[in-house]
Amino acid sequence: MRKESLTVRRQGFHVILAKQFTELAASFASEEIRVVWPARNIISDAKSILGVMALDVSAGDVLELTTEGPEEDRAVEALAALWSEHG
Template structure:
């Protein structure tokens, strides 16, 4: 199991398109992937779960990955949050 805290840097947070990209990326992996914000932990492969967290700009989430491809999953999700979700 790998845990990694990341800060959401894009202006709109994990809403709409960024949430969909995050879920789409998570679904590429076999591992179980969870996202924790405060006391709430949800399945990162669920668009409704990600949207329900209400993650805004500047907030920190913890990505928790457990499974056979956890290393690749955590790296790709961290890269996505740090680089690809940034506002153009």
């Protein structure tokens, strides 16, 4: 299992970022890719646009990206890079 922290800098998962994020997550063979919001004890499937939009995070919130499966390293690196650029 691989884990990476993501800090929300802007408005969270707006529609365009959510679409890009979930499509990128779905492109990996990793069995589980999740976005975890520890402060509220919420876990969302990173491959589900409704799941990530429902998190309703705002600037300053800290999320955890967890991956498990054959491409977990590539998945977390690519998703964290997308988040770093747009999140």
